[in-house]
Amino acid sequence: MRAKKPIYVTQPYLPPLAEYMGYLEQIWSSKVLTNGGPLHQQLEDALCEYLGVDHIALFTNATIGLVTALQSLRVTGEVITTPYSFVATAHSLLWNGIRPVFVDIDPVTMNMDPARIEAAITPQTTAIMPVHCYGQPCDVEAIQRIADIYNLKVIYDAAHAFGVELNESSVLKYGDLSVLSFHATKVFNTFEGGAIVCPDAKTKLRIDQLKNFGFVDETTVVAPGINGKMSEVNAAMGLLQLKYIDGAMQRRCEIDATYRAHLQSVPGIRCVARSGASKDNFAYFPILVDAEYSSSRDDLYEKLKARGIYARRYFYPLICNFPMYRGLPSAHRENLPVANQMAQQVLCLPIYPSLQPDEQQDIIDVIKEQ
Numbered sequence: 001m002r003a004k005k006p007i008y009v010t011q012p013y014l015p016p017l018a019e020y021m022g023y024l025e026q027i028w029s030s031k032v033l034t035n036g037g038p039l040h041q042q043l044e045d046a047l048c049e050y051l052g053v054d055h056i057a058l059f060t061n062a063t064i065g066l067v068t069a070l071q072s073l074r075v076t077g078e079v080i081t082t083p084y085s086f087v088a089t090a091h092s093l094l095w096n097g098i099r100p101v102f103v104d105i106d107p108v109t110m111n112m113d114p115a116r117i118e119a120a121i122t123p124q125t126t127a128i129m130p131v132h133c134y135g136q137p138c139d140v141e142a143i144q145r146i147a148d149i150y151n152l153k154v155i156y157d158a159a160h161a162f163g164v165e166l167n168e169s170s171v172l173k174y175g176d177l178s179v180l181s182f183h184a185t186k187v188f189n190t191f192e193g194g195a196i197v198c199p200d201a202k203t204k205l206r207i208d209q210l211k212n213f214g215f216v217d218e219t220t221v222v223a224p225g226i227n228g229k230m231s232e233v234n235a236a237m238g239l240l241q242l243k244y245i246d247g248a249m250q251r252r253c254e255i256d257a258t259y260r261a262h263l264q265s266v267p268g269i270r271c272v273a274r275s276g277a278s279k280d281n282f283a284y285f286p287i288l289v290d291a292e293y294s295s296s297r298d299d300l301y302e303k304l305k306a307r308g309i310y311a312r313r314y315f316y317p318l319i320c321n322f323p324m325y326r327g328l329p330s331a332h333r334e335n336l337p338v339a340n341q342m343a344q345q346v347l348c349l350p351i352y353p354s355l356q357p358d359e360q361q362d363i364i365d366v367i368k369e370q
């Protein structure tokens with residue numbers, strides 16, 4: 001059996017093109033293409049309302065958002081982070097001249113294990129950068145307790161956590177700053193894009209200056225800022241996506257439930273639990289393939305690929321195993337047994353609103369073939 005057309009791990013949600021054209025006409029008529037234009041301002045307001053947060057600074061992508069978040073809080077020295085993430089998490093540290101210190105993850109949530117943080121703190125540690133991996137909330141209370149004791153900043157890489165709530169409130173409110181990604185592959189997309197969720201207007205103002213080269217007015221530059229601004233065409237896509245986001249998330253929820261119903265009885269396949277959030281976004285569908293399954297994770301990955309189903313091994317290889325990180329003392333395999341094991345077992349299955357029921361059934365059938 002071969003899938004009729006390629007099935008990717010994700011496909012962007014695309015709202016009706018005719019509605020997008022309406023926004024383009026507005027841009028053509030205003031002639032404002034970027035630098036904090038009207039649609040950019042509208043999207044910041046709309047996102048604050050939708051997400052239930054007070055201040056948002058839009059960005060050109062999450063990577064530049066992470067780099068700027070660290071710069072805005074003047075983080076230096078060492079930052080404790082997770083190796084089980086997309087490489088942009090640690091790259092944002094290197095771009096600030098900061099040394100990443102990797103700690104292991106929890107085998108159930110796949111997030112940074114708070115019990116490992118204290119032992120990794122040194123006099124050089126200034127912050128913690130956890131990731132809400134797959135949109136699953138970190139143990140935010142435990143992380144904050146440690147941060148308070150040692151006077152550390154907490155910057156969440158919330159690239160996967162759009163719309164996620166914990167105890168009926170946005171998970172983006174925890175820590176000093178949270179950084180979202182609006183990349184094409186994300187639950188909510190602006191083609192490319194991202195945002196920093198800020199706790200107050202003063203912090204947002206500094207971040208807005210840093211994403212605009214460090215300008216505070218026409219003739220004054222106060223810091224070596226970057227160009228991190230979101231353009232009007234990206235903001236327009238965001239405004240349009242917001243109209244349809246609840247339906248898109250509902251469809252993801254149904255796909256998640258169907259996978260769980262069909263795969264829970266397959267020996268050697270474990271669906272990663274999604275239990276932490278009071279509102280979930282179903283951003284990814286990771287499974288863990290263990291020795292009980294009839295083949296290895298990589299054989300299953302190749303078998304799916306041969307049928308036109310492009311599952312992905314997020315996050316293999318671990319960040320700490322890339323050449324620019326593997327020399328760090330914290331990158332040693334013995335320091336990160338859980339992350340190393342999960343990276344060998346994980347496979348993210350396709351999940352996106354336009355995935356058709358027969359396509360999902362094909363995926364399930366291939367996994368069930370022994």
Ligand code: T4K
Pocket residue numbers: 008009010011012061062063064085086088089131157159160180181182183184185193194310312314
């Ligand atoms: N922190 C975390 C935890 C992250 O996961 C990410 C990004 C970041 C920070 C940085 O965020 P940004 O700076 O990107 O805003 C993808 C994404 O490029 C990346 O944004 C994402 N995480 C990462 C987990 O996945 P790739 O290299 O796997 O993407 P790619 O191009 O192979 O796309 C996957 C599939 O999606 C394709 O097979 C087909 C489909 N696709 C993709 C694109 C780009 C489409 O159908 N249309 C598209 O336009 O990294």
